Amino acid sequence: MELLGMTTIFLLVCVACLLLFATWRSMSRKEKEPPGPIPLPIVGSILQLNPWNLPESLRMLSMKYGPVFTIYLGQQKVVVLYGYDVVKEALIDQADEFSGRGVLPLIKKLFKGTGIVTSNGETWKQLRRFALTTLRDFGMGKKSIEERIQEEARFLVERIRNTHERPFNPGNFLIHAVSNIICSIVFGDRFDYEDKKFLTLIELLEQNNRLQNSIQTQLYNFFPTVMEYLPGPHQKMIKNIEAVDQFTLEIIAEHQATLDPSCPRDFIDAFLNKMEQEKGNGHSEFTVETLSRTTLDLFLAGTGTTSITLRHGLLILQKYPEIVEKIQKEIDCVIGRERSPCMADRSQMPYTDAVVHEIQRFIDFLPLNVPHTVIKDTKFRNYFIPKDTIIFPMLCSVLHDSKEFPNPKKFDPGHFLNTNGTFKKSDHFMPFSAGKRICAGEGLARMELFIFLTSILQNFTLKPVVDRKDIDITPLVSTLANMPRPYEVSFLPR
Structure with a gap:
């Protein structure tokens, strides 16, 4: 029984390592996409985010990763735009590409996406x-x-x-x-x-x-x-x-x-x-x-x-x-x-x-x-943002x-x-x-x-x-x- 328990633990560790390796490999293939903390399986970037004060968490991450960076809300990828220049560039200078509405799970549940x-x-x-x-x-x-x-x-x-x-x-x-x-x-x-x-x-x-x-x-x-x-x-x-x-x-x-x-x-x-x-x-x-x-x-x-x-x-x-x-x-x-x-x-x-x-x-x-989304594959500054990616153009960083x-x-x-x-x-x-x-x-x-x-x-x-x-x-x-x-x-x- 003790041997069986050790085997189970070993297998779980192996699976976790494989998932982390797959995540790292996936991120490395997307080197032209905005940087950000490496997400964990299932929970995404939750260790870097304070759900009670998400704006402050994103401000801190912008200091590390710059004005354009990526986070994961669970398994949902989000590109964050922090600062007046990038928000203006996205919403006004590239208005067409960023004109989609990004629907977070709770908003989708509340409003059905039809209004x-x-x-x-x-x-x-x-x-x-x-x-x-x-x-x-x-x-x-x-x-x-x-x-x-x-x-x-x-x-x-x-x-x-x-x-x-x-x-x-x-x-x-x-x-x-x-x-x-x-x-x-x-x-x-x-x-x-x-x-x-x-x-x-x-x-x-x-x-x-x-x-x-x-x-x-x-x-x-x-x-x-x-x-x-x-x-x-x-x-x-x-x-x-x-x-x-x-x-x-x-x-x-x-x-x-x-x-x-x-x-x-x-x-x-x-x-x-x-x-x-x-x-x-x-x-x-x-x-x-x-x-x-x-x-x-x-x-x-x-x-x-x-x-x-x-x-x-x-x-x-x-x-x-x-x-x-x-x-x-x-x-x-x-x-x-x-x-x-x-x-x-x-x-x-x-x-x-x-x-x-x-x-x-x-x-x-x-x-x-x-939240917004990009309605097509979009080049923004030096980054590539795939179609339908959710965008957070942070108003707090502008105001x-x-x-x-x-x-x-x-x-x-x-x-x-x-x-x-x-x-x-x-x-x-x-x-x-x-x-x-x-x-x-x-x-x-x-x-x-x-x-x-x-x-x-x-x-x-x-x-x-x-x-x-x-x-x-x-x-x-x-x-x-x-x-x-x-x-x-x-x-x-x-």
Whole structure:
């Protein structure tokens, strides 16, 4: 028995050596591909990566391997681009080659790869073109998108006023307000803040924001086959998205029953009309499934990113009352206290504009970017990147570039101001990514951030519930997105 045990151990060691040799040999044949740590069988580069803080792990690896290097998330190969020059070169100078969407296992499980965000090829091109055109058309209708935001900002201000200076977490108020903008465009109407379905929907999204920080969620991208069968927060995330998807399917069914093709009410009606036009096309990209996923994409993208940015912005501004005073002075000078802020005001408010930009730069909401792929075998610098390789164009390396933004870990609106106080543009400002996969909702998000923030500060001063020196504004880091720390604040009427 003892001899048999020794033989088993010997065989296992031999198999492990053969696997390591095969991996080394495979890497040596690909000497023109980007360098990186030698991956281990099955687990890939996990010994060099901290799943709790992947951006920091990749920063450290870039110091060793340079701005273009390779890692393995489990068995999935990823090429990382670290630094402004390589990110710009890939996403802008070689935009076509890097225009594919890289879908990590968890994202694939959540979003199926059929909407705007996660699709590729002709599906992506047609859905994105249709979405941009349709959203623009509805934005130019009886009530412009800017007017919708101004109206919702007034609802938000009134809701905050009704708290009567009591401290509270403004997260729900902000997510309700921002969500109602995209709901009015996609679903045809805003929701009342007390609507039970709406509140349930928002709670599902908030749960997912919290669950994404769990270790099980981080490990799903390394070991999807194993994690698929294990219980944990990642399973709850999947169920929550399925529930949101069911919500959109119910609204689509209601639209189908009440559709008047001659008078489309919203994005869903326009999509249903397009489906009817392409009824005879057996290869049409316009189906109920793609409508459901596209609607879900628009709803999630139009709700989460902006509301979280605003939430983080209000946390930061509590720490710096002198910045709030400068913004309010600019508001009083340009807008006054009576009328609603509008986008035309922004060009006359360089300091406020700089603060909004600095909030987005500082929080670095999507540090890894949304992954890309190369759509064909690609030569990049002196390296060869095979078709369909996943690419991480690291936004954190651009937004926190110390050459462009001195002391990048410090919140400083001066990063976007010239010495004479005018607004300073920066090519490094890429919170919405860049190139062909730049966020389709960038224009909407910019309007929401400016109008909501100025509307709040036009009417209120922020009073923290803790000493300002104890306010921690550093984001809670995760693989998918950086989140603000929980907090409460009082809004004092001006």
